[in-house]
Structures are given as C-alpha cells and as structure tokens.
Amino acid sequence: MKIVKSLDGTFTAYSENFDECYHNIKDGALSESLKKHVEVAFKFFEKKDDITILDICFGLGYNTFSTLYYLKKENINKKIHIISPEMDKELVQSLKNFSYPKEFDFLKDIIEKISNDFYYEDENIKIEVKIGNARDIIKKIDKKIDIVYQDPFSPKKNPLLWTVEYFKDISKILDYNALITTYSIATPVRLALYEAGFRVYEREIEGLKKQTIASFKSLPFKEINMKEKKRRSSSQPLRDKDVKKI
Numbered sequence: 428m429k430i431v432k433s434l435d436g437t438f439t440a441y442s443e444n445f446d447e448c449y450h451n452i453k454d455g456a457l458s459e460s461l462k463k464h465v466e467v468a469f470k471f472f473e474k475k476d477d478i479t480i481l482d483i484c485f486g487l488g489y490n491t492f493s494t495l496y497y498l499k500k501e502n503i504n505k506k507i508h509i510i511s512p513e514m515d516k517e518l519v520q521s522l523k524n525f526s527y528p529k530e531f532d533f534l535k536d537i538i539e540k541i542s543n544d545f546y547y548e549d550e551n552i553k554i555e556v557k558i559g560n561a562r563d564i565i566k567k568i569d570k571k572i573d574i575v576y577q578d579p580f581s582p583k584k585n586p587l588l589w590t591v592e593y594f595k596d597i598s599k600i601l602d603y604n605a606l607i608t609t610y611s612i613a614t615p616v617r618l619a620l621y622e623a624g625f626r627v628y629e630r631e632i633e634g635l636k637k638q639t640i641a642s643f644k645s646l647p648f649k650e651i652n653m654k655e656k657k658r659r660s661s662s663q664p665l666r667d668k669d670v671k672k673i
C-alpha cells in the first residue's frame with residue numbers, strides 16, 4: 428500500500444490491486460468523507476436517537492472515524508451502530524499505524540481496538556468491521572439501515588458493488604427514510620439505483636465535485652428525471668451478469 432497525501436493535507440493510500448486511490452486526491456480524504464457522506468447524511472436524522480449505518484467498505488476507515496469526529500464536534504449524543512464490510516483483513520490490521528489527521532487524535536484507542544479486533548463497543552457506539560465479501564455480508568444483515576455510505580472503488584474498478592442486483596440487495600435492508608450517499612455521478616450507477624427502486628438526486632457541494640444521493644423518499648435536492656434519462660441515454664445500468672466476479 429502506497430501512502431498518498433491528498434489536497435486537504437490528509438493522507439490516503441493507493442491500492443495496487445484496484446489500481447486506484449482510496450479517496451479522491453483533489454477533494455481530500457477527510458473533506459470527501461465529511462462533506463459527501465457524514466454531514467449530509469446526519470442532517471436528515473437530527474431527530475432520530477438511534478442510527479444504523481452501513482459503511483461500504485471500511486478501507487482506511489475514514490467514513491466511520493469521520494462519523495465519530497462529527498458527533499463529537501457537533502456535540503451530538505445518539506446511539507450509533509456502524510456495520511462495515513471489508514475484504515482486506517490485513518489492511519484493517521495495519522490501520523493502527525496509519526497517519527490519520529489530527530482531528531482523529533481522540534480516536535486513537537478506538538482505532539487500535541478496531542485494527543486488532545474488528546470491533547468496538549461502548550455505551551453509545553458500536554462498530555463492526557465484517558471481514559469478507561460485501562455482497563455476501565449484506566444478505567445476512569437483519570437490522571434496518573438508516574444511512575449507507577456507498578464508497579467502494581470506482582464502478583470501473585469495483586463493478587460488483589455498483590450493479591442493479593447489488594442495489595436491490597441493499598434496498599431490502601433499508602428503512603423507508605434511509606439515504607445512500609455516494610461520490611459517483613456516473614450514469615450507469617444512477618440507472619442501477621433507479622432500476623433498484625430508488626429516487627436519484629444530484630447534490631452540489633461548495634469546493635468539491637458534486638455527488639449523488641439516493642432514497643425511496645422525496646429529498647430537498649435536485650431530483651434527476653431518471654425515466655427520461657433512461658429513455659435518452661445510450662448507457663446501461665451495471666448488471667451482475669456483465670461484470671467479472673472479484
């Protein structure tokens with residue numbers, strides 16, 4: 428794993444297996460995690476005391492750790508359960524030595540515990556890193572999910588986590604009010620979300636690339652007319668039968 432400094436000054440890494448960085452270098456690892464996933468998701472669950480998050484996939488753990496940072500920074504006192512699949516056991520085991528931003532300094536013990544045991548629990552927080560293939564792990568989740576941080580490698584490099592069938596499996600474990608946050612704005616991804624039953628929204632973020640949000644319900648973002656997009660576009664949604672199993 429090669430360590431890479433992203434433009435907000437925080438460190439990410441480059442994966443040789445997937446030939447891609449864990450974060451968008453230009454957006455910055457911490458900025459991307461906070462602005463594209465955590466902040467926007469939590470705004471919709473201000474009144475809910477008990478929140479379950481599916482963090483796809485754990486990687487360097489930025490989305491999970493940014494969630495804990497955000498709760499502390501905003502003085503939010505909620506019960507949070509994070510379930511995060513990750514196929515790379517050695518990566519998680521190495522995280523206790525990763526150079527995280529100073530914002531995560533207060534999480535040192537939690538990071539070490541997760542890196543050693545893939546698990547952390549206290550009065551309010553429960554984090555489960557499930558080692559294995561996300562496609563299998565999702566099918567076994569028996570709890571309703573409120574938030575999905577959809578953050579695999581790109582659809583080109585990690586297609587099995589962006590197909591219609593994958594999003595249909597996700598849809599089965601979501602609460603009606605749930606939302607999916609993702610950095611991808613690719614048309615095949617949006618078509619796959621639509622075909623899996625989601626409404627698809629585009630969100631502009633000051634200083635960063637725009638993003639996609641998906642939900643069953645109406646949200647105050649620019650909704651994409653997916654019926655029209657499907658009719659006009661030459662793109663096709665990704666499907667399991669068209670992608671190589673990795």
Ligand SMILES: C[S@@+](CC[C@H](N)C(=O)[O-])C[C@H]1O[C@@H](n2cnc3c(N)ncnc32)[C@H](O)[C@@H]1O
Pocket residue numbers: 448449450460483484485486487488489490491512513514515518559560561562578579580585587588673
């Ligand atoms: C872009 S990185 C995730 C970055 C992470 N969200 C973070 O904040 O650091 C994608 C991760 O997905 C994992 N991954 C790829 N395919 C997977 C699969 N089918 N099941 C489980 N993990 C997978 C990779 O090992 C990698 O760690």
